[in-house]
Amino acid sequence: MSGGAPASIDVLVVDDHPMFRLGVRTRLSAEPDIVVVGEAETGARALELVERTAPDVVLVDLNLPDTDGVELIRALGVVAPRAAPLVLTMLSADAVTAAVRAGARGYLLKDAEPGRIVAAVRAVAAGDSVFGPQTAARLLGSLDRTGPDRTAFPGLTERELEILGLLAEGLDNSTIGRRMGLRPKTVRNYVSNVIGKLQAADRAEAVLRARRAGLGDTGSDLRPTRSPIEPGR
Structure with a gap:
């Protein structure tokens, strides 16, 4: 995809809601330069279709x-490094840092105007990155922040480190x-x-070790109270 967007942008839509997939397919297919080459409701199905259709944007x-x-985004970076992952979700931007570090080229909420979604597809296909203003601010803030010593847990993935950090906050x-x-x-x-x-x-014990490494709220009680609706782990 170097040198600009391809003449025809092949897109794979991955979402578990059929009506949303239909709406996205209908909108994108109305564009003369965009072709929806497939839909997947699961990550496993997405990986199958990626190998078969070689999309430009997922x-x-x-x-x-x-x-x-x-x-899934991390797996796409291995099996389809030329495909540009574009996150389109109902979630807030809390997960944007993990998604970007995994390889996402853009991040939009599902309630974005259809025209913005079309423009984002074209942008990431051309090699650009697309983030809403709030998402960009959150991302820059997370990258600029000098965080705790995460090297204390080299065996954890980025996502697992996020989970551990939230556990350390007492959530x-x-x-x-x-x-x-x-x-x-x-x-x-x-x-x-x-x-x-x-x-x-x-x-x-996991929370205690995380807080000693600087994750979470180190000033709070190091004996977190387990939620009554979550017996065991």
Whole structure:
């Protein structure tokens, strides 16, 4: 895609809501230079179609039934490095840093005007990056911030580090899910993975180690209270 956008931009739409996919396909297909080459409702299906259709742009929702959209973006960077991931989600910009670090070239909310979505597809296909003003400000703030010592946890992925940081802030699984736009089961899986990788005895020990490394609220009680609706991990 060097030297500008391709003459015809092939787009793959990844979202688990059929009506939303239909609306996006209809709008994009009305453009003479855009072709929707496929639709996927899951991350696994998206990877299958990417190998078959070699799209220029992949529209990705971060909340998929079988995987975290950030993980899908990371996988796209391996199997289809020429494809430009463009996040289109109902979630807030809280997850923008993880999505960008995974390889997203743009980040828009689903309620963006259809014309903006079309323009964003063309922009990322041409090699540009597209972010709304609020998203850009949040991203710049996160990159400029001198954060805690995350090198203390080299075995964790970027997403797992985010989860650990939210645990260290004292947030329960439900709040973490709302903050990051993840399903409850996905959050539980992440928490279990983090505890396992840290070889911590339980959630409380993982939080304690995270706070000692500078994550979360180091000034609060280091014995977090477990939510009554979240027995165990």
